[in-house]
Amino acid sequence: MRPRNLPIALGLLLAGAACGPAEVVVTVQIETENPAGDGTVVLSLSNVEIQLLPYDRDQVFDSLEAAHPTPEPPIPGALLGARAGVAAAQERWQIGERRWNNLHDTLEKITETMQQHSRGEARYVALFQEFTEHEAQLERVEAETRAAFAEFSELQRVSLSQSDSLRLLRDAWSDEAFADAPEIFLAKLRASGLEARVDTTDPSGVARENLKVKPGRYWVHARYELHFTELYWNVPVQVERGDPVQVRLTRENAQERIKL
Numbered sequence: 591m592r593p594r595n596l597p598i599a600l601g602l603l604l605a606g607a608a609c610g611p612a613e614v615v616v617t618v619q620i621e622t623e624n625p626a627g628d629g630t631v632v633l634s635l636s637n638v639e640i641q642l643l644p645y646d647r648d649q650v651f652d653s654l655e656a657a658h659p660t661p662e663p664p665i666p667g668a669l670l671g672a673r674a675g676v677a678a679a680q681e682r683w684q685i686g687e688r689r690w691n692n693l694h695d696t697l698e699k700i701t702e703t704m705q706q707h708s709r710g711e712a713r714y715v716a717l718f719q720e721f722t723e724h725e726a727q728l729e730r731v732e733a734e735t736r737a738a739f740a741e742f743s744e745l746q747r748v749s750l751s752q753s754d755s756l757r758l759l760r761d762a763w764s765d766e767a768f769a770d771a772p773e774i775f776l777a778k779l780r781a782s783g784l785e786a787r788v789d790t791t792d793p794s795g796v797a798r799e800n801l802k803v804k805p806g807r808y809w810v811h812a813r814y815e816l817h818f819t820e821l822y823w824n825v826p827v828q829v830e831r832g833d834p835v836q837v838r839l840t841r842e843n844a845q846e847r848i849k850l
Contacts, residue, residue: 634795
């Protein structure tokens with residue numbers, strides 16, 4: 591497993607205060623489920639660290655991995671299956687919660703309408719019958735949701751236990767395989783004659799304040815953690831003088847990786 595926070599070339603120390611004439615603007619947005627209903631919405635991701643590097647960090651990791659005498663401990667299929675089971679149980683639980691909330695809101699609206707009629711009115715009787723039917727549905731959904739949450743919690747407990755054991759093995763392998771990575775990064779940074787920069791996206795999902803560099807070949811690196819996976823970006827970009835170079839990081843140009 592590739593280290594999350596290797597010192598990027600210790601090399602940010604060499605970036606200095608000098609700003610080149612070229613500017614890079616990075617926007618991080620992903621499509622996600624609409625919490626208010628059906629479909630998806632575009633979510634701008636704030637507080638995402640953006641690294642602008644004048645070398646391909648993945649190429650370094652790939653070379654070191656190929657040279658290491660033992661392969662990285664693989665993720666067993668059983669663990670992937672367990673993760674899928676956790677995700678499915680979580681979805682059932684969340685669907686149940688949404689159904690419960692909708693039914694609860696419906697009951698409140700029916701109650702408000704009933705208060706506008708006397709008990710002897712036909713409209714009141716019809717509303718009372720509707721209320722009773724929805725109340726029975728609410729009780730069933732509540733029981734199903736509790737069961738789904740219990741299933742999700744147990745599956746997650748087992749999955750996390752398995753993940754913890756594997757993560758220790760993969761971290762130990764990573765420490766050995768990539769021990770020389772910081773030194774290689776520093777050498778590549780010096781050889782490039784360019785700067786490395788780091789910035790963080792603002793509430794609108796944009797980073798630009800500290801991404802001014804000399805023209806040249808760079809890679810935009812970032813990560814964003816989801817529940818069971820992470821989105822990983824290592825996007826090459828040619829930086830030229832003139833208008834700011836616009837880079838969009840989305841699900842489409844990310845790798846989605848298992849997160850242990």
